[in-house]
Amino acid sequence: MADKHALNIVKMKKMKTDGVPLSMLTAYDYPSALLAEEAGIDLILVGDSLGNVVLGYDTTLPVTIDDMVYHTRSVARGAQNTFIVADMPFMTYHGSIDETLRGVRRLMQEGRAQAVKMEGGLEICGAVSAVVAAGVPVLGHIGLTPQSVNMIGGYRIQGKDAKDAQRLMDEAKGLEAAGAFGIVLELVTEEVAEAISKAVSIPTIGIGAGRYCDGQVLVFHDLLQYASPYREKRFVKTYADVGSLIREGIGSYVQEVKNRSFPAENHVFNADETVLESLYGAAGKGAK
Numbered sequence: 527m528a529d530k531h532a533l534n535i536v537k538m539k540k541m542k543t544d545g546v547p548l549s550m551l552t553a554y555d556y557p558s559a560l561l562a563e564e565a566g567i568d569l570i571l572v573g574d575s576l577g578n579v580v581l582g583y584d585t586t587l588p589v590t591i592d593d594m595v596y597h598t599r600s601v602a603r604g605a606q607n608t609f610i611v612a613d614m615p616f617m618t619y620h621g622s623i624d625e626t627l628r629g630v631r632r633l634m635q636e637g638r639a640q641a642v643k644m645e646g647g648l649e650i651c652g653a654v655s656a657v658v659a660a661g662v663p664v665l666g667h668i669g670l671t672p673q674s675v676n677m678i679g680g681y682r683i684q685g686k687d688a689k690d691a692q693r694l695m696d697e698a699k700g701l702e703a704a705g706a707f708g709i710v711l712e713l714v715t716e717e718v719a720e721a722i723s724k725a726v727s728i729p730t731i732g733i734g735a736g737r738y739c740d741g742q743v744l745v746f747h748d749l750l751q752y753a754s755p756y757r758e759k760r761f762v763k764t765y766a767d768v769g770s771l772i773r774e775g776i777g778s779y780v781q782e783v784k785n786r787s788f789p790a791e792n793h794v795f796n797a798d799e800t801v802l803e804s805l806y807g808a809a810g811k812g813a814k
């Protein structure tokens with residue numbers, strides 16, 4: 527298949543140079559991946575946000591490497607021609623390099639991802655280098671890093687004061703030096719995200735990070751109003767109201783079952799006369 531994984535990390539860097547934005551969307555299963563690919567998305571992220579939008583947890587912390595492998599594998603079956611990045615989940619890349627590489631191997635080999643994403647700055651640059659050295663592209667992720675919510679003390683905008691902005695800039699440069707192929711900037715002021723995007727040669731992909739990133743990423747359930755807890759947030763734009771469509775569709779089904787208008791004549795399968803005779807006798811159903 528000549529078209530397989532048409533996008534790669536070399537082309538992504540060229541897209542940045544050429545000023546062509548990268549479109550990224552999360553997906554968690556076969557149908558979401560299939561629809562994202564059919565719609566022409568550049569990259570799919572199997573985000574640990576699946577903890578929030580698919581599994582119903584309050585944070586991304588309970589998501590395990592097994593969860594990520596299972597969902598990444600489903601996504602890979604739905605989007606066979608799209609570049610797939612899988613999130614390394616909470617606490618799977620902070621111990622030994624061996625443990626980190628074991629998780630990465632599972633996401634690549636069992637999950638069939640083409641790259642992994644890791645949250646953090648200078649403290650994870652060693653892990654990033656080791657994964658890159660193993661031949662696996664790494665997407666960095668700085669700014670709001672939801673796996674550290676208990677350290678940050680909430681989901682707040684990052685880079686608001688000069689010191690914090692400089693820290694983000696240093697982290698971005700550190701990740702570039704460690705070999706990351708791109709960096710997600712989450713919930714960062716537009717001005718700081720713009721400065722970082724200009725300062726590094728690898729693409730930045732923003733979520734709530736303004737207009738000047740090299741690409742944008744959003745959560746599937748957020749932009750489609752698909753029962754997402756975050757759909758009303760400032761950084762999200764609603765492109766379709768799938769939740770209402772599903773709710774109304776199911777509501778109509780319930781109603782029609784209750785008032786016996788479903789199934790109708792055109793939905794049923796009928797038996798031959800001989801079957802009726804054997805069930806009810808020669809006189810047929812009427813004689814019952």
Ligand SMILES: Nc1nc(=O)c2c([nH]1)NC[C@@H]1CN(c3ccc(C(=O)N[C@@H](CCC(=O)O)C(=O)O)cc3)CN21
Nearest residue numbers: 575578579586672681682683745748754756759760761
């Ligand atoms: N469905 C979903 N979408 C996401 O974007 C997402 C997840 N889940 N789970 C993991 C993280 C958590 N995220 C969040 C969660 C809350 C805010 C939030 O409340 N933001 C405030 C801004 C706060 C401030 O001004 O400092 C907002 O009103 O947008 C933002 C991002 C982003 N990620």
Ligand SMILES: CC(C)C(=O)C(=O)O
Nearest residue numbers: 552573574575710733
């Ligand atoms: C919000 C994006 C960047 C993410 O990490 C996720 O969906 O898990």
Ligand SMILES: [Mg+2]
Nearest residue numbers: 573574575613
């Ligand atoms: Mg994530």
